[in-house]
Amino acid sequence: MAPHTEQLTRPAVQLRSLTRSFEDRTVLDGIDLDIPAGQFVALLGHSGSGKSTLLRAIAGLDHNVAGSGHLTAPERVSVVFQDSRLLPWRRVLDNVLLGTDGQDKGRAALAEVGLKGRERAWPSELSGGEAQRAALARSLVREPELLLADEPFGALDALTRIRMHGLLRQLWQRHQPSVLLVTHDVDEAIVLADRVLVLDSGRIGVDLTIDRPHPRSYRDPLLGEYREQLLAALGVVEDPA
Amino acid sequence: MSTSASTSTSTTTSTTTTATTTATAPLDTEARDTPRSRRRGLSPGRRLPATRLIGPALLLALWAAASAAGQLDPGAIPAPWTVVRTAGHLWSAGTLPTDILTSLERAAYGFAIGLTAGVVLALASGLSRVGEALIDGTVNLNRAIPTLGLIPLFILWLGIGEAFKIAIIAIVVYIPIYLNTHAALSGIDSRFVELAEVQGLSRLQFVRKIVVPGALPGFFVGLRLGVTGSWLGLVVLEQINATSGLGYMMFQAQNYGQSDVILVGLLVYGVFGLISDSVVRLIERRVLSWRRTLSS
Structure with a gap:
């Protein structure tokens, strides 16, 4: 470290x-x-x-x-914006995997940001903090x-x-x-x-x-x-x- | 995670408090609300089943009551049961099914062509500047010309058979579909375009995952207008050199003063219009299930 x-x-x-x-x-x-x-x-x-x-x-x-x-x-390079910028018509997991593939990687990234179990949720069902976590997961999944x-x-x-x-x-x-x-x-x-x-x-x-x-x-x-x-x-x- | 835990505990505490209040003073439910009454909701509230049928049913009841009371001239507005009986006669004679089928076929062909044209043109003009330059102005010019005014020209070009009828219906349908889809395409949030760039989407992926789903709400508005439009165009078109169809049936009836037959025709138009609109709404709600709006 x-x-x-x-x-x-x-x-x-x-x-x-x-x-x-x-x-x-x-x-x-x-x-x-x-x-x-x-x-x-x-x-x-x-x-x-x-x-x-x-x-x-x-x-x-x-x-x-x-x-x-x-x-x-x-x-x-990954970018996290001020707004979570999740696509409202894609479920959380599909948002995380936007532009890449690998269901397992996406699930792992969501678990890492503490959103395990919310893979199938719509972005409108997330709180502001959760949405931003999902955005972090989306940026991480691309390593x-x-x-x-x-x-x-x-x-x-x-x-x-x-x-x-x-x-x-x-x-x-x-x-x-x-x-x-x-x-x-x-x-x-x-x-x-x-x-x-x-x-x-x-x-x-x-x-x-x-x-x-x-x-x-x-x-x-x-x-x-x-x-x-x-x-x-x-x-x-x-x-x- | 710690917050979610604390929220759940706080909810439990609040429920216990409420439970105790109700236990000690069961009649106190209204009083409990007085210190801080709830805000009036601005959303229209939960959707009730089949509420959209209440209006038409009420209208029907009024009509029946007025006829039964003898307030309506049976020559001008026959009673509902007369209309139903006439419909039964026409059906068993075999003319009504033929007329309905012919009309349905015309509407379906015209609608299918109009839908395809509307979507293809909207995509071409919404996704490329060249397409927009070529298409958007042209469509708006077309929109400014009353479509029914094109009938004489189309008869000269396409003959007085089925082709011109289908062409006119297609035009009536494609314009609202084009306009709404195109508006939705050009209204796609630039922040999502930026996101697509950051996520390294290809042009095709961008269209498939962002542009098309983002434009769907607008497309459905156009689709509903188009569906209704296809039925509207039909009434007028079937006055012209038709030998069958609902419009033809109604105009024949006008010549013979059969107001009940005219009402049968209107009834069928109304029912089909309502059904097709409901089907589109149903599909819309399925496809756009991610939306949380006033209507859901």
Whole structure:
């Protein structure tokens, strides 16, 4: 469980002066970034800072977006969106197996996210948390080398979110994909990731390695220091009162 | 998992509380609701069996009552039992079955052609920009022309036999099927398109697993309009150089002042229209069982 030892191997994601712009607005302004295989990275930034644009660029979803630069990403990439994006007309298991086959693999993935027995349910019968678990199972079943997650817990309630954090971390430890988690939640980033990036005006402003053992607690005082550092980078000043 | 466990315990506690309240004060059921009455539901409520027949049955009862009371002129609106008796005569004479079969055949052929054309054109125009450029405007132009106005032209082209009747019915059917299916196809959520890209679906898989099932609700709306349309077109078409068929039977009856025969014809149209619509609804509910809407 030491992802840092793998840094010597070829990085999973490699960006060199990556630029993306919409009309005359430059959203990504020459980004250089290496993500080693198996590293858990969180990407923070204000809304509109280009977090999603970066993620979509790595996912290859930015058709018709002007840009330049060099980008390498692994072959097997999975994406988890903010909404679970389950097809309402396919049962949960069929949703998990969208684009692949292997009933048993799908069942195993569902069991892994705690949805054993819900294979035949319709997506409309799932709660928000369950739907997002099913979406996680769908991304896992493809055994991704890179997991891209675009604010995957943003729409969940606080309790469900905490449980999902534990689940995501567990799944990461078992399958060891590289993870790029886009989030606006500083605490989420600190608790989950081994490395936190802050995107600011199209560039990576802060690149922070969080060297604390897992599982981490929100109350860990050392994490508090990271937290202050990141909030400062995001331009948030905490009111002492 | 821990939450689901806690929810189940909380449910048990609440049930026990209710149980105790009812045990101590069994007459208190209404009072229990007073501190916080339930919100009024906005869904129309549970579906009752055969409720759709209540309206027609009521209408029939009114008609029978008015006839029995002598309030209706039997020459203009004969009593229901006269209509039934006439239907019996026509049936045993063998003309009614022949007329029904002829009409059914015309409607079925026209409907089958219209359905195929509507679906194929909608797919071609919904799935490719070239197809849309060629087809969508043309269909909308066709829609702007009243279909029954095409009858004279079609008679010149196809002769005054069966072909033009079937062609007109096909046009009446294909337009609503095309319009609704095409609208549903172009309304497919772009988020699902993105999902298909992420999951690495091929174009064929994308169409089969996302586009077609996503467009089905719209298709069924078109299908229901089309089914009804095929019967509507028939009435008009069977006035023109027909020697059998329900429309023919009714217009013959008009010449001889047989209002009961006209009503028999209308009754048969009504029954078939209702049956075909119900069949489509039934299929729709089976196929779209994943939907939770007001109607379910």
